[in-house]
Amino acid sequence: MSVRPLKEARLAEPDFRALFEGAPGLYLVLDPTLRILAASDAYLAATMTKREEILGRDLFDVFPDNPDDAGATGVSNSRASFARVLERRAADTMSVQRHDIRRPAEEDGAWEVRYWSPVNSPVLDERGHVTYIIHRVEDVTEFVRLKELGSEQEAVTTQLRDRTAQMEAEILSRSMELQEANKELRRQIAINEAVIESTLDGIALADPDGNPILMNATQQRMLSDLLDLPPSGTVAEYMQIMADRVTEPERYRRLAEEIAQNAEYEGVDGFELLGGRSYVRYTAPVRNADGDHIGRIFVTRETTAERAAERLKSELVATVSHELRTPLASIMGFAELLTEREYDEETRNRFLRTIRGESTRLTALVNDFLDLQRIESGAFTLSLEPFDLGEVVREVVQLFSAQSHDHELVVDLPDESTRALGDRDRIAQVVGNLLSNAIKYSPRGGSVVAKLEESGTALRVSVTDSGLGVPANQQSKLFTKFFRADSSDTREIGGTGLGLALCKEMVEAHSGRIGFTSVEGSGSTFWFELPVSTRARDGEKLRVLVVEDDPAAAALIEEYLAPADYAVEVTATGEGALLSVAEDAPALICLDMTLAGELDGWAVLARLKEDEATAAIPVVICTAGNGRSEAGALGAADFLSKPFSSGQLRATVARLLPDGRGSVLVVDDEESVRSLVIETLSEDGIELREAADGDEALAKVAARRPDAIVLDLILPTVDGFAVLDRLQSDPSTRSIPVVVLTARRLTPAERTTLKRGAVALLEKNDYSGDELRALVARALGQ
Amino acid sequence: MESTVLVCDNEEILRDLVRASLAGNGYRMVEARDGDESLEAARRLHPDLILLDMMMPGRTGIEVLGELRRDPELRAIPVIMLTARAQAGDREAAERAGADRFLAKPFSPLELATVVQELLDDER
Numbered sequence: 001m002s003v004r005p006l007k008e009a010r011l012a013e014p015d016f017r018a019l020f021e022g023a024p025g026l027y028l029v030l031d032p033t034l035r036i037l038a039a040s041d042a043y044l045a046a047t048m049t050k051r052e053e054i055l056g057r058d059l060f061d062v063f064p065d066n067p068d069d070a071g072a073t074g075v076s077n078s079r080a081s082f083a084r085v086l087e088r089r090a091a092d093t094m095s096v097q098r099h100d101i102r103r104p105a106e107e108d109g110a111w112e113v114r115y116w117s118p119v120n121s122p123v124l125d126e127r128g129h130v131t132y133i134i135h136r137v138e139d140v141t142e143f144v145r146l147k148e149l150g151s152e153q154e155a156v157t158t159q160l161r162d163r164t165a166q167m168e169a170e171i172l173s174r175s176m177e178l179q180e181a182n183k184e185l186r187r188q189i190a191i192n193e194a195v196i197e198s199t200l201d202g203i204a205l206a207d208p209d210g211n212p213i214l215m216n217a218t219q220q221r222m223l224s225d226l227l228d229l230p231p232s233g234t235v236a237e238y239m240q241i242m243a244d245r246v247t248e249p250e251r252y253r254r255l256a257e258e259i260a261q262n263a264e265y266e267g268v269d270g271f272e273l274l275g276g277r278s279y280v281r282y283t284a285p286v287r288n289a290d291g292d293h294i295g296r297i298f299v300t301r302e303t304t305a306e307r308a309a310e311r312l313k314s315e316l317v318a319t320v321s322h323e324l325r326t327p328l329a330s331i332m333g334f335a336e337l338l339t340e341r342e343y344d345e346e347t348r349n350r351f352l353r354t355i356r357g358e359s360t361r362l363t364a365l366v367n368d369f370l371d372l373q374r375i376e377s378g379a380f381t382l383s384l385e386p387f388d389l390g391e392v393v394r395e396v397v398q399l400f401s402a403q404s405h406d407h408e409l410v411v412d413l414p415d416e417s418t419r420a421l422g423d424r425d426r427i428a429q430v431v432g433n434l435l436s437n438a439i440k441y442s443p444r445g446g447s448v449v450a451k452l453e454e455s456g457t458a459l460r461v462s463v464t465d466s467g468l469g470v471p472a473n474q475q476s477k478l479f480t481k482f483f484r485a486d487s488s489d490t491r492e493i494g495g496t497g498l499g500l501a502l503c504k505e506m507v508e509a510h511s512g513r514i515g516f517t518s519v520e521g522s523g524s525t526f527w528f529e530l531p532v533s534t535r536a537r538d539g540e541k542l543r544v545l546v547v548e549d550d551p552a553a554a555a556l557i558e559e560y561l562a563p564a565d566y567a568v569e570v571t572a573t574g575e576g577a578l579l580s581v582a583e584d585a586p587a588l589i590c591l592d593m594t595l596a597g598e599l600d601g602w603a604v605l606a607r608l609k610e611d612e613a614t615a616a617i618p619v620v621i622c623t624a625g626n627g628r629s630e631a632g633a634l635g636a637a638d639f640l641s642k643p644f645s646s647g648q649l650r651a652t653v654a655r656l657l658p659d660g661r662g663s664v665l666v667v668d669d670e671e672s673v674r675s676l677v678i679e680t681l682s683e684d685g686i687e688l689r690e691a692a693d694g695d696e697a698l699a700k701v702a703a704r705r706p707d708a709i710v711l712d713l714i715l716p717t718v719d720g721f722a723v724l725d726r727l728q729s730d731p732s733t734r735s736i737p738v739v740v741l742t743a744r745r746l747t748p749a750e751r752t753t754l755k756r757g758a759v760a761l762l763e764k765n766d767y768s769g770d771e772l773r774a775l776v777a778r779a780l781g782q
Numbered sequence: 783m784e785s786t787v788l789v790c791d792n793e794e795i796l797r798d799l800v801r802a803s804l805a806g807n808g809y810r811m812v813e814a815r816d817g818d819e820s821l822e823a824a825r826r827l828h829p830d831l832i833l834l835d836m837m838m839p840g841r842t843g844i845e846v847l848g849e850l851r852r853d854p855e856l857r858a859i860p861v862i863m864l865t866a867r868a869q870a871g872d873r874e875a876a877e878r879a880g881a882d883r884f885l886a887k888p889f890s891p892l893e894l895a896t897v898v899q900e901l902l903d904d905e906r
Contacts, residue, residue: 318867322837325866326793329887333799337891351802354795 021051028135034059034082037132046139047101048112059135066100066111074099081120086130090186091121093178096140096171115144117171143168198748202300205286208263208293210234217747222300235296236260247272259283263293270303277304305725312729319482323365323497327358368498372481375505376731382423382509389427389459389530390418390452396431397450406445409435413452420459420530422510427530430506433499434463434526441524442467455529458512462527470518476695476702478516479504479732503528504732513663513705544653545586546570547577547604548622549596553642557590557622560646561653574599578607581614588656590649591636593623602627602634609635618656622649664776665689667697667723668712668741677710677741680769681776694718698726701733708779710772711759713742721750724759737779739772785902786810788829790820790846791864792838796887800833803891804898817841821849824856831901834881836865836872844879851880860901864889 020027020038026046029038036054044051047063054062060079065072074097084092097118100111116137123132146164196203202219206212211234215223223238239256243249248271258265266284273279281300288294334351337343343351390413401409420427431450438448446466453460470478477483482497507514507528518524544566548554554570561568569586571577573596577589589608593601601623608614618637621627628639638652666677669692678688689706691697693716697709709727713720720740727733738759746754746761754761760775787809789800797813804811812827814820817840824832824846832850836843843863850856863881865872876884883897 314869318869321868322866325868325887326796329866329889330795330799332888333803333891337799337802340892354798358795 026137026139028059028137030059030082030133030135032086032130032133034133036062043137046137048103050104063099063101066102068111069098069100072098072100078118078120081118082133085120085122085133088186089122089124089128089130090182091119093175093182094118094120095175095179096144096168113141113145114139115141117175138171140168140171143171198752200301200749200752202298204298204300205295206235206298207295210236210260210296213295218749219298219300221747221749222302235298242271245273247274259296263296272307277302278307279303305729308729316481320369323482324362327362327365330358331355331362365498368502372498372502372505375502375509382426384421384423386419386421387424387427388418389420389422389461390414392424392428393431393450393452393461396428396435399432400435400439404439407439407442408445408447410447410449411451412449414454416454418452418459420532422530423506426506427510430503430528431461431463433503434461434528437499437526438463438465438467438524441465441469458529458531460527460529462525464523464525466523469520469523470516471520475516475518476699479514479702500526508705508732515705542588543567543569543584543586544588544590545577545580546590547574547595547601548572548590548592549594550592553592553622557649560649566653573597574601574604577604581608581617585614585617587617588653589617589619590622590653591619593621593625593627602630605631605634605636620649620652620656663689663706663708664780665691665697665700665706665709667691667694667709667715667720669693669715670712673712673741677772680772681710692716694720694723697723701727701736705733706736708776709736709738710776711738711740713740713744721753724754739775739779741767741772784808784810785830786812786827787898788812788814788820788823788827788832790814790817790823790833790838790843791835792816793835796835796864799891800894803894807895807899809898817843817846820846824850824859825853828856829859830905831898832859832861833898834861834863836863836876837867844875847876847879847881860905862894862897862901 017038020029021041023040024042025040026043027038027040028036028043031037036057036059039049039051039054044054049062060075063074065075077094077097078099081092081094094117097116099114099116101114102111103109117140118135118137121134121136122130123134125131143164146160147168196214196216199216200218202222203214203216204212204219205214236256239252239259243252243256246252252271255269263285268280268282270278270280279300280303281298283296283298285293286295286297334355338348338351393413394411397409397411435448435450442448442465444467449462449464451462451464453462474483479500481501483501504514507530510530512528512530514526514528516524516526544561546554546557546568548557548570549572551572554572558568558570566587569580571580575597577591578599580586581589591601591604595601595604599607601621605619605621608617608619615635619635621631621636621639622642622644623639624642628641631639637656640648640652664681666674666681666688667690668674668677671692674690674692678690681688689700691700695717697711697715698718700706701709711720711723715723718726720742724738724740727736727738740754740759740761742761742763746763751761760779762771762775785808787804789797789811790813791797791800792815801811801813812823812829814823816838820832820834820838821841823829834843834846838846841849843865847861847863850859850861857880860882861880862883862885863876863879864885864887865876866887868886873884882901885894885897
């Protein structure tokens with residue numbers, strides 16, 4: 001802590017006004033509206049004014065242009081200069097000005113020619129606003145006049161004339177130089193500030209006593225947000241606190257000591273915080289142009305992500321080595337024993353079986369690993385063709401039934417056609433992996449159900465077991481390479497740890513989704529969805545329910561919709577419509593307002609929207625009557641007035657029945673914000689999920705990949721930046737578009753970080769439903 | 783007197799291999815499947831030698847070894863560290879933790895048998 005002398009502070013405060021007024025120069029103090037607040041005695045004398053006459057008055061009211069001089073520019077030049085001061089908040093040096101003044105009325109009130117060299121400087125408050133302007137002038141009248149008179153008055157000596165001219169020239173050129181230099185300096189300062197503020201490195205400059213002189217935004221964030229340190233205090237204080245928070249406090253203290261003792265120390269060092277973040281820091285003495293030591297600079301860069309990537313890579317190499325060497329050890333070991341020692345036939349066969357089993361495991365591992373590598377490097381092609389997914393599921397289940405006698409394998413297929421577009425062999429591999437896991441992780445037997453069903457516009461295959469389940473704390477890592485669920489029960493279960501990672505890659509290569517739900521101790525359901533291709537769609541047309549009492553009108557709507565390949569069902573009454581909807585929800589309803597039965601269209605619409613199960617079905621009102629706005633208020637998706645064209649109807653239906661709805665994960669710890677976002681997006685046919693903190697968000701992303709994420713930055717447990725980091729570091733989540741919604745003011749460095757993560761940004765202060773909808777629609781590629 | 787050898791590895795096949803490698807030498811063989819079991823067995827049985835896999839679930843081999851070397855009752859037991867990771871630095875880590883020998887998988891069963899016998903002979 002630097003101790004400041006207290007003695008000075010106890011001295012009586014000087015009378016600043018008296019000091020100012022007595023200053024040996026021509027000074028005025030103005031407020032930003034150019035009212036005179038104070039004047040020095042010298043100024044009053046030079047302008048032949050009295051203090052009480054000018055205080056509180058407008059400068060140009062006191063000193064107007066000389067009305068006899070038609071070319072007077074004093075007032076306008078000065079005004080321009082003051083305007084520059086107010087705008088740039090920097091001093092402005094004017095060239096020599098002629099600004100005549102008037103002698104006092106009690107003398108003769110006549111105008112006197114005067115030349116001035118003025119400088120106007122602002123006084124800024126803490127926020128950088130101009131509070132006062134100091135107007136300093138030099139009376140150069142004598143020199144200018146001497147020069148002007150020089151040629152006429154022979155009395156003036158050559159020497160004096162020369163000197164006069166020289167002085168004037170000097171004053172003029174000096175003021176011009178100053179003006180130029182000021183401008184250049186301002187430009188340079190602006191550039192330097194912009195560079196320093198926008199860099200992702202923390203930059204701090206301390207004076208020779210260690211007091212901070214300059215800190216850029218990144219450095220301030222490092223100190224306050226990350227390290228929880230106040231951005232004040234000396235370097236020594238800061239390093240003392242830091243020493244207790246790093247992994248190698250001794251080394252850190254030695255360095256702090258070196259910096260404190262040796263003003264010449266220059267070097268680079270790395271340190272890691274106990275929390276795991278790591279940094280590299282460069283420090284060096286700073287000198288001014290004269291070579292004087294003026295302080296020390298620290299440039300700090302966070303290297304956490306790079307270190308984590310390195311660690312991950314070497315961990316992966318170690319894991320691959322371990323996974324390959326373990327079966328190799330058995331193969332080579334038992335082979336050596338067989339060749340070097342004598343065994344009876346039974347033992348020989350046992351060893352040979354082990355060698356064969358381990359060879360198979362090694363082969364599977366190498367195949368899986370190479371498959372994964374190919375997918376990840378992009379050197380993997382799918383041969384897409386329409387195929388029957390139900391048939392694949394049945395075949396794979398049959399294959400496993402033959403191998404496993406302890407488990408009952410059940411196939412549950414829908415009646416409709418289950419044609420999908422994809423690489424049949426790869427999908428069979430995925431189904432096989434899921435089934436194999438279900439069997440392996442149900443060591444006590446039981447049933448395993450492989451089910452195929454329609455799910456919106458996708459086909460969904462799920463494999464459900466009643467086995468060990470996955471412990472909750474391991475669920476988020478399940479699709480990670482080489483990760484194997486670990487507990488005392490699962491220890492003996494073999495596997496490469498690559499199966500699920502491979503499944504995920506393959507399903508995603510098909511633009512599909514994969515996920516699971518699991519409860520430790522009671523089993524798991526692993527599922528994947530493949531989008532149904534339009535080519536392979538024949539068996540599962542979207543159903544449109546037409547509620548229309550006029551058979552001719554109903555037939556017309558049916559005809560209009562026929563080319564669009566929907567399964568159209570017609571009912572004449574409201575009761576029939578509600579019954580049909582309750583039985584099997586259609587994808588869309590065309591509703592007439594006048595109907596045959598008790599219920600009219602209004603009542604049907606109200607009932608549909610009241611019931612949670614049917615509220616989401618889009619309803620298009622097709623009527624000859626009025627009521628567009630009432631229908632909208634009741635929740636109708638669109639309103640078509642009869643007669644309408646086939647094109648109108650088809651366009652409306654197609655708009656309301658998009659091919660694939662997006663799924664959005666909303667992450668915010670504030671329940672109210674989540675509901676607001678969900679309410680905003682819910683009209684757009686988007687599937688919405690919620691998470692209240694970073695951990696939950698990552699777990700939900702791992703369970704099923706959303707198509708977009710709306711993310712708050714300040715979250716309990718793992719914060720938004722960390723969530724983004726984790727999403728970025730995983731190739732399978734890297735491409736999920738993220739809309740960041742934050743109430744916090746972001747530093748330029750944070751904005752840059754966010755931009756690198758390919759995210760859209762919406763600040764809660766600027767929040768508007770339309771804006772959010774637009775950003776999410778863009779994120780979903782719509 | 784019959785020597786007790788504790789074999790700690792989470793892979794059953796590897797434990798089989800070690801058992802087959804040391805068979806016929808008249809040792810009493812005891813097995814452990816993870817770090818905690820290894821420590822528990824070591825404390826209970828005071829074996830004459832421990833074969834320790836480096837990468838086990840729960841406590842790693844290095845951690846188990848650290849515990850053993852801190853325990854005055856157990857610190858003298860010779861330990862052979864086995865690992866399939868075989869990364870640069872693993873041998874050093876094993877030696878720093880106090881392993882007497884270090885064998886990378888795949889290892890030669892005959893060499894393992896020789897090393898075990900040497901360490902047991904040194905003990906006597």
